[in-house]
Amino acid sequence: MSTSRTSKASQTSPASRKALVALSDISKYYGNVKALDGVSLEVHAGEITCVLGDNGAGKSTLIKIVAGLHQHDGGTFAIEGEETRLGSPREALDRGIATVYQDLAVVPLMPVWRNFFLGSEIHKGRGPLRRLDVEEMRTTTHRELLRMGIDLRDVDQPIGTLSGGQRQCVAIARAVHFGAKVLILDEPTAALGVKQSGVVLKYVAAARDAGLGVVLITHNPHHAYLVGDRFVLLKRGAMAGSHAKDGIALEELTRQMAGGSELEQLSHELARTPAPDLSGGVAKG
Amino acid sequence: MSAEAPPAEETIASPRPVRGSLPRRLVGRPELGAVVGAVAVFVFFSVVADAFLQWSSFSTVLYASSTIGIMAVPVALLMIGGEFDLSTGVLVTSSALISSMFSYQMTANVWVGVGVSLLATLAIGFFNGYLLVRTNLPSFIITLGTFLILQGCNLGFTKLISDTVSTKSISDMEGFPSARKVFASHLTIGDVEVQITVLWWFALIALATWILLRTRAGNWIFAVGGAKEAARAVGVPVERTKIGLYLGVALAAWISGQHLLFNYDVVQSGEGVGNELLYIIAAVIGGCLLTGGYGSAVGAAVGAFIFGMTNKGIVYAQWGADWFKFFLGAMLLLATLLNWWVRKRAEESK
Numbered sequence: 001m002s003t004s005r006t007s008k009a010s011q012t013s014p015a016s017r018k019a020l021v022a023l024s025d026i027s028k029y030y031g032n033v034k035a036l037d038g039v040s041l042e043v044h045a046g047e048i049t050c051v052l053g054d055n056g057a058g059k060s061t062l063i064k065i066v067a068g069l070h071q072h073d074g075g076t077f078a079i080e081g082e083e084t085r086l087g088s089p090r091e092a093l094d095r096g097i098a099t100v101y102q103d104l105a106v107v108p109l110m111p112v113w114r115n116f117f118l119g120s121e122i123h124k125g126r127g128p129l130r131r132l133d134v135e136e137m138r139t140t141t142h143r144e145l146l147r148m149g150i151d152l153r154d155v156d157q158p159i160g161t162l163s164g165g166q167r168q169c170v171a172i173a174r175a176v177h178f179g180a181k182v183l184i185l186d187e188p189t190a191a192l193g194v195k196q197s198g199v200v201l202k203y204v205a206a207a208r209d210a211g212l213g214v215v216l217i218t219h220n221p222h223h224a225y226l227v228g229d230r231f232v233l234l235k236r237g238a239m240a241g242s243h244a245k246d247g248i249a250l251e252e253l254t255r256q257m258a259g260g261s262e263l264e265q266l267s268h269e270l271a272r273t274p275a276p277d278l279s280g281g282v283a284k285g
Numbered sequence: 286m287s288a289e290a291p292p293a294e295e296t297i298a299s300p301r302p303v304r305g306s307l308p309r310r311l312v313g314r315p316e317l318g319a320v321v322g323a324v325a326v327f328v329f330f331s332v333v334a335d336a337f338l339q340w341s342s343f344s345t346v347l348y349a350s351s352t353i354g355i356m357a358v359p360v361a362l363l364m365i366g367g368e369f370d371l372s373t374g375v376l377v378t379s380s381a382l383i384s385s386m387f388s389y390q391m392t393a394n395v396w397v398g399v400g401v402s403l404l405a406t407l408a409i410g411f412f413n414g415y416l417l418v419r420t421n422l423p424s425f426i427i428t429l430g431t432f433l434i435l436q437g438c439n440l441g442f443t444k445l446i447s448d449t450v451s452t453k454s455i456s457d458m459e460g461f462p463s464a465r466k467v468f469a470s471h472l473t474i475g476d477v478e479v480q481i482t483v484l485w486w487f488a489l490i491a492l493a494t495w496i497l498l499r500t501r502a503g504n505w506i507f508a509v510g511g512a513k514e515a516a517r518a519v520g521v522p523v524e525r526t527k528i529g530l531y532l533g534v535a536l537a538a539w540i541s542g543q544h545l546l547f548n549y550d551v552v553q554s555g556e557g558v559g560n561e562l563l564y565i566i567a568a569v570i571g572g573c574l575l576t577g578g579y580g581s582a583v584g585a586a587v588g589a590f591i592f593g594m595t596n597k598g599i600v601y602a603q604w605g606a607d608w609f610k611f612f613l614g615a616m617l618l619l620a621t622l623l624n625w626w627v628r629k630r631a632e633e634s635k
């Protein structure tokens with residue numbers, strides 16, 4: 001089941017490099033609302049592609065197409081060069097695309113190990129005695145989490161008792177364990193403090209080093225710049241830029257993300273407010 | 286927070302997962318409230334009613350418990366799966382009516398009626414589930430609709446076909462004795478007379494517990510009730526799971542319905558209204574959360590046992606039947622409070 005831990009062969013020869021996932025000129029409508037228009041994105045093995053944008057820019061919509069929750073209305077979506085249209089999250093998973101959602105990553109009241117194996121349970125026995133291999137799943141969960149540095153003594157505790165960062169890590173560990181080739185993370189650090197964000201980003205990097213192609217969605221250009229190889233900027237459903245890491249500096253990324261001139265306008269407005277310590281901080285950003 | 290890389294010794298210290306301490310695990314069990322309640326109710330009636338502690342009373346209590354318990358167990362699974370069914374009470378009656386009237390009208394072997402009733406009851410369960418997953422309306426509304434429709438059909442068709450409020454006797458028909466053996470007989474174990482419904486009940490508890498804790502389907506039931514979208518995102522077939530749960534309820538309604546028919550020979554068409562709440566109450570006392578995702582089949586069975594003890598205990602104590610509702614209400618509140626507290630613990634630091 002979990003044998004296909006991705007080889008790193010695909011990274012070595014740039015000529016034969018085929019994108020794991022390639023979206024080009026994708027558009028998507030919710031009724032009359034145009035959520036995406038002409039968006040392109042490539043995911044390569046061993047690379048982190050960051051998708052940045054303001055609230056409502058269409059980031060979640062974009063990855064829901066890749067994850068099989070939605071279907072695109074225009075453009076092409078190819079997995080390893082083969083054009084596809086995914087009908088369900090199950091299909092995406094079977095094709096090696098795993099998604100970790102900020103809000104719907106886990107089932108809070110279920111034990112950690114049941115969450116870890118949800119949808120990919122291990123069985124033993126045959127016929128009417130075919131049953132879940134509870135011991136195997138408990139030990140595997142414990143071992144896999146330990147590999148990520150989470151030492152849970154009791155994998156039977158409800159996953160809701162873990163911290164937000166730990167829950168994200170469990171979801172990432174699960175994707176890596178089940179041999180995902182592409183890992184999609186929707187704002188994994190949005191609700192986390194600095195320290196926990198760091199822990200999650202570490203595992204995102206670990207997943208990349210294991211050879212996975214990662215799509216990281218975030219509001220935070222600082223987090224993106226720490227781990228990203230490519231940056232795709234979305235603005236009201238359209239592409240506002242696509243850069244390789246060596247083609248853009250953090251300051252520029254931050255500026256573009258905040259909408260350049262809009263930020264200048266904002267800092268101008270804020271500069272007139274009487275509080276001096278505040279205006280100093282904003283003018284710098 | 287332990288997400289930091291732990292020191293190496295600690296890593297070696299726990300190569301295998303450890304189970305939590307016994308008291309902590311007990312507190313984490315959904316049945317805890319029900320078991321504590323059952324012991325309290327048992328002790329209470331043992332003290333106030335002398336007749337309560339006799340074997341014959343025990344057998345009566347078990348029988349009363351089983352008539353509710355057979356339905357409470359699948360209803361609990363449905364609630365763990367995050368849905369309600371208000372049509373269960375009248376569905377039992379429908380199932381009995383279909384069986385009886387089909388047999389009588391077609392003058393066939395009663396087993397034919399029993400079989401037709403199984404198919405029809407499952408179809409009604411499927412209808413509930415299918416409508417739910419297609420429309421995404423609250424199951425409360427959908428099954429309230431089926432509840433009213435079935436109630437109307439039960440009364441209307443019975444009146445139309447047999448011109449009274451009850452069905453005709455089918456006791457002289459072929460297959461009746463054997464069907465009665467299966468659905469409404471009793472056997473004697475030692476000094477205790479055990480109704481066959483008790484065996485059906487125990488079998489359902491065992492089956493439901495096995496499904497919940499040891500099969501993939503059980504994992505899915507907890508998941509679709511606890512966080513439907515999260516479950517869908519990791520590939521759980523949410524629709525199939527929910528429809529399956531309604532089919533389970535229908536299967537138990539069929540068993541209950543056949544007991545009703547073969548125990549009394551005739552079926553009153555107005556029967557069953559209100560029982561759906563008893564099943565839900567038993568499941569909630571047994572630790573099922575109204576919001577889904579948590580609970581157990583054993584808990585619901587203990588909830589049904591509390592129902593049985595209270596129902597009969599009040600008779601043995603020679604009190605008015607009015608007090609029965611009082612006890613049931615008090616148990617419901619106490620058990621729900623305890624469950625609320627457990628859930629708060631489970632979700633704290635979320």
Ligand SMILES: Nc1ncnc2c1ncn2[C@@H]1O[C@H](COP(=O)(O)OP(=O)(O)OP(=O)(O)O)[C@@H](O)[C@H]1O
Pocket residue numbers: 030033034035053054055056057058059060061062
């Ligand atoms: N199910 C839906 N039905 C209708 N409109 C939707 C739906 N989901 C998203 N939208 C709309 O599509 C646009 C893009 O939404 P999306 O959730 O993709 O944004 P986002 O970039 O993920 O935002 P955020 O940073 O707030 O998560 C928004 O205008 C939103 O209102």
Ligand SMILES: [Mg+2]
Pocket residue numbers: 059060061
């Ligand atoms: Mg979003």
